[in-house]
Amino acid sequence: MKKKLVLMTVLIFGLSVALISCVTTPVKPTNKNFIAPKVTLAGFEVPQYDGYWYFSSKVKPTKGKAGNRGSMLPLSFLFNVQNENPYPILLNGMIFTVVFDKEFSLVTYNNQDEYWIPAGKTDQIRATTLITARSALLSLLVTGGFKLKAKGWSPWKALETWWKGVPDGTTPINITECSFSFEADGVSKIYPYEIQAQ
């Protein structure tokens, strides 16, 4: 009986080791052999559109409290992240700024979620930002006030144009100051990307 038990244990152990060796990466990640993943945009959409509107705090709402509030504009970006490495890599951070009309930074997106991308595979990662006409107004005034003035644009006109032009596909949208962070077995890499969304 004992002999049987020993044999079975050895067999199971051997099988386990064999199985593990099958799934273990044959190539160890190093700084030298790490291939920069290709990041491209698979799609861009406004997942929920509520038109363009703005109420100042002087307007009494039907329900709830008055405040300076504007319609939201969610922007959803679907990225293809292609891992050409012969080992899995961990995407553990991405940051980018969304720019309207080539020069107006409206939102900086940051995400530190973790996604494993298998060796030689392409994964899709979705990043959704949310701005409102109110938040965009404030951001625009402090970061783009002089640029608007130089162009002779009023901030309200710019917002209305974008709130209508973004879902229509007529407002140029760029992803700038973008970087994705990756890790593989202790090797960390961060790569910059510039992407035109529309």
Added chain:
Amino acid sequence: MKKSIFLKILVIFLAVAFLAGFSTIAVAKKIKVGGLNDTTGATSDVGKDYAIGMAEAFKYINSQGGVNGKKIKYVWFDYGYRIPEAITKYKLLKRLGNIAIMGWGTGDTEALSPTVNKDKIPYVSASYSAHLTDPKKTPYNLFFSSDYSTNARSAITAWFDKKWPKHKDFGKRKPRFACVYMFASPYGSAPIKAIKDQAKLLGFEIGPDQDVSLFAIDTKSQVMALKPFKPDLLWHGNTTMSVAATVRDAYALGLGTDWIINNWGFDENLPRLAGKAAEGVMGATPCAFFGQNYKNMDLVVSSAQLYNPGVPVGKRLIRTVQAWGDALVLWEAMKRADKKGVDLTKKGCGPAIMKEGFETMRNFDIGLGAAPISFTATDHRPATGCLIQEWKGGKFQTVEAVDLKKRWPKLWATKWLGW
């Protein structure tokens, strides 16, 4: 018997599977630190650079082994400079088990302060309001920099020491001084009482305040309102964009005044936006500008290049350096607390971080052109003065390093804490 064999095999199999299969994903507990930043709101002109600088600092800290070998998990959110959102995100960060939080604006930091006190979570902010420096009222609020009131007192003192004696009316009359800031902004209004107190102490005549929004790009009416007073010196307490607008308008309308600016309005973008009008403008600089030759600046610059390669180095600001200042001071506090046996991975370690970490610091040098940092159980003013610089001849130059404690030791010790 069969059952026994089966159980033995199962145990062995599970042991093998556990050791081989899961050992690669076994993770040591991390120290959780949260962050609230403004990358889309009313202070995003300075907040974005700060936010990415803070993330870079924590990446650097982890690359150096974290806190005595324990890595930090830093998670941050953009709250768009909206106080309700800051409160919501703070609660989320607390629920997630963060043992310290890197905060942002004065409005939300002051609004959150009673909650932070109750929760006993060290809250290291980018707001340097002096209201946060008295541990009797705000025992868990901290920052690395000289506070806004110290900045303001130092700035007006430096002008009085270095510029007023060269004025044609020196010795003939009192210098005339007024303040420009957004009245409704907690940041803008925080040091006003202190700077007017300092103006009285130095013998200024004080004129009417002017309300300039943080979003202003046209300030001609406020400049015109100041003209009858003929100010020799104006304090601007806003952020860079509206400061640049006011300085430009004052220059164009021939107001003929000197400027002293609080630290969030005085950065590398000011001369870019204000052009010629920025010549001679002075400001509070609680740390060096990005890339200036100071201890540890090489780490800041190389980390910016390494961790955010998408952002050109030429666009980086002093805000990154300020973020590092707060990160480094928290790092040091955590290292000290950890050495004393405090478990930083457990909720509720805030009081121990304060006692064994922050409040043991005496003249701690973080480099970066910052003043040596001290915290005691009775005084959370990190620095006793501030370096005042001016934009002159295409570069930032030192005007004077003012040490208020040395100059007015009794007032510093007995009168100026907490406002």
